[in-house]
Amino acid sequence: GAVVSQHPSWVICKSGTSVKIECRSLDFQATTMFWYRQFPKQSLMLMATSNEGSKATYEQGVEKDKFLINHASLTLSTLTVTSAHPEDSSFYICSQTQREDTQYFGPGTRLTVL
Amino acid sequence: EDQVTQSPEALRLQEGESSSLNCSYTVSGLRGLFWYRQDPGKGPEFLFTLYSAGEEKEKERLKATLTKKESFLHITAPKPEDSATYLCAVQASETDNYGQNFVFGPGTRLSVLP
Numbered sequence: 001g002a003v004v005s006q007h008p009s010w011v012i013c014k015s016g017t018s019v020k021i022e023c024r025s026l027d028f029q030a031t032t033m034f035w036y037r038q039f040p041k042q043s044l045m046l047m048a049t050s051n052e053g054s055k056a057t058y059e060q061g062v063e064k065d066k067f068l069i070n071h072a073s074l075t076l077s078t079l080t081v082t083s084a085h086p087e088d089s090s091f092y093i094c095s096q097t098q099r100e101d102t103q104y105f106g107p108g109t110r111l112t113v114l
Numbered sequence: 115e116d117q118v119t120q121s122p123e124a125l126r127l128q129e130g131e132s133s134s135l136n137c138s139y140t141v142s143g144l145r146g147l148f149w150y151r152q153d154p155g156k157g158p159e160f161l162f163t164l165y166s167a168g169e170e171k172e173k174e175r176l177k178a179t180l181t182k183k184e185s186f187l188h189i190t191a192p193k194p195e196d197s198a199t200y201l202c203a204v205q206a207s208e209t210d211n212y213g214q215n216f217v218f219g220p221g222t223r224l225s226v227l228p
Contacts, residue, residue: 004157034214043201044158046216059213093157101146105157 003027004096006106013084014114020080021109023050023094028104029074030096035067038091038108050077050094084113116141116206118219126225127192135187135222137202145207145215147185149178151198152221158201161187192226199223 007022023033033050048069049057056069068080081088089112095105121136139147146165150158162171164180171178175196177188187200199221206215 006157043218043220044203045218046214049214057213059216091155095157101163103148103150103160105159108155108157110155 003098003104004094004106006092006094006109008109009107010110010112012112012114015085016083018080018082019084019111020078021092021094021111023077023079023106025075025096028096028098030077030098031074032097033071033077034095034097035069035077035079036093036095038093040091044093047079050079052077081111084111086113089113116204116215116217118202118204118217120200120202120219120222122222123220124223124225126227127189129193129226129228130191132188132190132192134189135200135224136184137187137219138184139202139204139217139219140183141204141206141217143207145205147180148203148205149176149185149187150201150203152201153198161200189224192224194226194228197224197226 005024013019031052035047036044037047038044046059047062050069050071052071052074058064071077091108091110093108095103097103118139146163148163149161152158162178167182169180175190179186201221203218
């Protein structure tokens with residue numbers, strides 16, 4: 001069964017609005033989760049590491065004020081795309097790591113900004 | 115700059131026709147090399163982590179190997195259900211920023227024909 005869930009699975013929004021994506025760990029208390037972005041026909045790019053109870057760690061080139069990450073509990077991390085624009089349209093994926101670096105990915109959220 | 119390339123870009127095999135996928139990397143100190151498979155429109159599925167040259171790991175029809183410059187994913191007697199995009203990623207151990215230093219390759223699209 002699924003280990004990591006994401007909600008929503010897809011979302012369409014107008015330019016300038018903010019969108020929140022949830023990532024839930026279903027059977028494991030994850031102190032750390034990871035957020036990725038994948039543009040069509042391209043590979044994944046790690047955006048940030050979400051740390052429970054502390055600030056997220058962002059990869060080089062990722063705007064922390066644009067992509068707000070909150071890891072409020074051991075089972076929930078959220079990514080908010082603030083003031084979304086068409087260039088933010090992408091497939092957003094989260095993951096967690098269990099047991100000897102085994103990674104579990106969520107099913108992804110497809111964001112379309114009009 | 116850390117880089118990951120994968121070859122071939124796409125590969126078509128007949129069912130049962132074994133082959134290998136290549137992942138070449140340049141990184142300032144390797145913390146780990148990771149292999150994933152990804153089906154269209156879905157989150158990746160973790161396959162292997164390799165940490166040092168000479169290391170090998172196997173899972174069903176897949177076997178991953180690692181040298182100081184590249185990794186191979188060997189697929190033995192593939193089946194149509196092995197069709198997917200195979201991604202590799204490297205994590206650098208030496209950095210002057212605060213991120214995870216994860217770099218993904220562009221992937222190899224594998225099609226296994228019945």
